[in-house]
Amino acid sequence: MLSENVHSYLKPELKRLDELMREIVAGDFPLINHGLERLINAGGKRLRGIIVLLAARGNGANAAPVEQALETAAAVELIHLATLIHDDVIDRAAERRGEPTLHNRLDNQTAVLIGDHLYARVIHRLTTALERLDIIAALARAVDTLCQGEIRQLHVSKLETPLDENGYLRIIQEKTADFFSACGRMGALLTGDAELTRRLSEYGLALGTAFQITDDLLDYRGRSELTGKDSGNDLAEGRITLPLIHAFKRGAVSTEELTTTPADDIARRVIECGALESAAAVGEEYINRALTALNDYPNQEVGELLRSLVLSISSRNS
Ligand code: FPP
Ligand code: MG
Numbered sequence: 006m007l008s009e010n011v012h013s014y015l016k017p018e019l020k021r022l023d024e025l026m027r028e029i030v031a032g033d034f035p036l037i038n039h040g041l042e043r044l045i046n047a048g049g050k051r052l053r054g055i056i057v058l059l060a061a062r063g064n065g066a067n068a069a070p071v072e073q074a075l076e077t078a079a080a081v082e083l084i085h086l087a088t089l090i091h092d093d094v095i096d097r098a099a100e101r102r103g104e105p106t107l108h109n110r111l112d113n114q115t116a117v118l119i120g121d122h123l124y125a126r127v128i129h130r131l132t133t134a135l136e137r138l139d140i141i142a143a144l145a146r147a148v149d150t151l152c153q154g155e156i157r158q159l160h161v162s163k164l165e166t167p168l169d170e171n172g173y174l175r176i177i178q179e180k181t182a183d184f185f186s187a188c189g190r191m192g193a194l195l196t197g198d199a200e201l202t203r204r205l206s207e208y209g210l211a212l213g214t215a216f217q218i219t220d221d222l223l224d225y226r227g228r229s230e231l232t233g234k235d236s237g238n239d240l241a242e243g244r245i246t247l248p249l250i251h252a253f254k255r256g257a258v259s260t261e262e263l264t265t266t267p268a269d270d271i272a273r274r275v276i277e278c279g280a281l282e283s284a285a286a287v288g289e290e291y292i293n294r295a296l297t298a299l300n301d302y303p304n305q306e307v308g309e310l311l312r313s314l315v316l317s318i319s320s321r322n323s
Contacts, residue, residue, distance in 0.1 A: 054078035060192025069195030154179025185213030
């Protein structure tokens with residue numbers, strides 16, 4: 006659970022964020038509306054939107070106009086939703102945010118098209134609502150990188166390339182951390198503060214890396230009633246993440262076994278050899294980097310909240 010203090014600090018904005026997200030997706034096609042509304046209502050942590058909103062507070066004196074921050078926050082949350090719709094098709098995931106995934110309720114073709122539609126609608130909205138080419142460029146670049154990361158992951162997951170820790174870190178930076186970095190960057194860009202923009206890009210990159218490492222740990226040890234998605238999916242889909250890479254290094258599992266041994270057996274060996282603990286230690290390195298990026302943050306109150314987001318990732322169980 007994300008820290009309560011962040012939610013109470015941003016309470017009016019978070020309420021408005023959800024309303025704005027609904028407003029942006031509203032249209033006259035009930036199948037699309039219903040599908041997207043249901044996903045928005047299912048919740049989610051709104052972590053990316055929160056980073057935009059906090060970054061946009063600037064140093065206190067140069068805060069961005071709240072409507073601009075909200076438009077940007079809604080855009081990143083909806084694009085995140087579009088990526089999850091596509092990701093769940095790719096990963097053949099049955100559940101997301103405690104609900105059946107969109108492709109599970111409809112079909113793959115419709116889910117992919119709804120994801121495309123959502124992406125295009127968000128970019129169009131941002132173009133008209135914000136008139137800030139730098140923000141749109143940052144967002145488009147982040148989606149470009151994220152797709153590249155997904156493609157890279159898909160190819161290594163088919164075992165065309167052996168994956169080591171550096172290869173894994175590259176993938177998660179592309180598919181997850183760079184987007185978090187863009188959220189910090191975009192929020193800060195709205196304030197016009199170049200030093201804050203640099204600092205929050207760095208913060209987002211480290212936080213996002215730690216976030217994905219934790220996500221990958223939760224796939225081994227998470228409880229689906231808390232995460233709202235099925236556990237064990239990574240192994241089932243042949244995806245090599247940090248715990249498995251550490252188990253390879255420890256000799257507890259070999260790459261050949263991935264195709265010959267039941268997933269349950271492999272997961273048990275990954276857990277028993279201590280790979281989850283060593284993978285968590287890598288996550289902690291990125292937690293520390295994110296905290297370092299916040300040293301002497303110019304807005305003390307916001308700095309504390311950004312810090313509590315980092316700490317909530319460190320103790321994340323959902
Ligand atoms: C979650 O990874 C997924 C991502 C971080 C990005 C997925 C992006 C795409 C599929 C590209 C979408 C492109 C457009 C244009 C909308 P995960 O599977 O490790 O996490 P999970 O456990 O939450 O599923
Ligand atoms: Mg997935």
